[in-house]
Amino acid sequence: DTGVSQDPRHKITKRGQNVTFRCDPISEHNRLYWYRQTLGQGPEFLTYFQNEAQLEKSRLLSDRFSAERPKGSFSTLEIQRTEQGDSAMYLCASSLGLAITDTQYFGPGTRLTVL
């Protein structure tokens, strides 16, 4: 049984660099979500996809953040011109896509450190 996978697990970068994270959802899941979690906080929703369509992106933190899911399978989250405040855990989740209350299954996250 393969759950949600994320790559890389850890990323250290210098301020101003671009970074890209990948998420592979559970294979039969249509919906894919991105969240950010900072220290001492619960995960904060960023965006989600239904298949390849990005249906909610107004909660992306700034225009430096973008996400894609080109073929409705894996997804990437890119942060351009990283800032120290972008340091956080970036979590991906997926769900079947039958109802709003479908269980969201989370991946292990990518820990980003911006120096």
Place this chain on the structure above:
Amino acid sequence: TQLLEQSPQFLSIQEGENLTVYCNSSSVFSSLQWYRQEPGEGPVLLVTVVTGGEVKKLKRLTFQFGDARKDSSLHITAAQPGDTGLYLCAGHDSNSGYALNFGKGTSLLVTP
């Protein structure tokens, strides 16, 4: 503004003790979920409660959803060191659509 308030924020107890953590909101939720998260890992779903007044048991863990669907509690009986982790409640309210709203979590430490 945090939609879901969790208390206590931190809890340190000895093995064998019982504990209850709370998740409260002024909003009505169509469902509430409880997750446990270990350091450096993603949240793992423990339970989903949907019906007001619902009680679900998962071994030593008992989850309750308030009658008005605005609050929930998690009770652990005879806590074990393996229960250590961050317990998060999350839910969908009428405005959040598919986004899960999370509380800040309760960090639990169970010492032998």
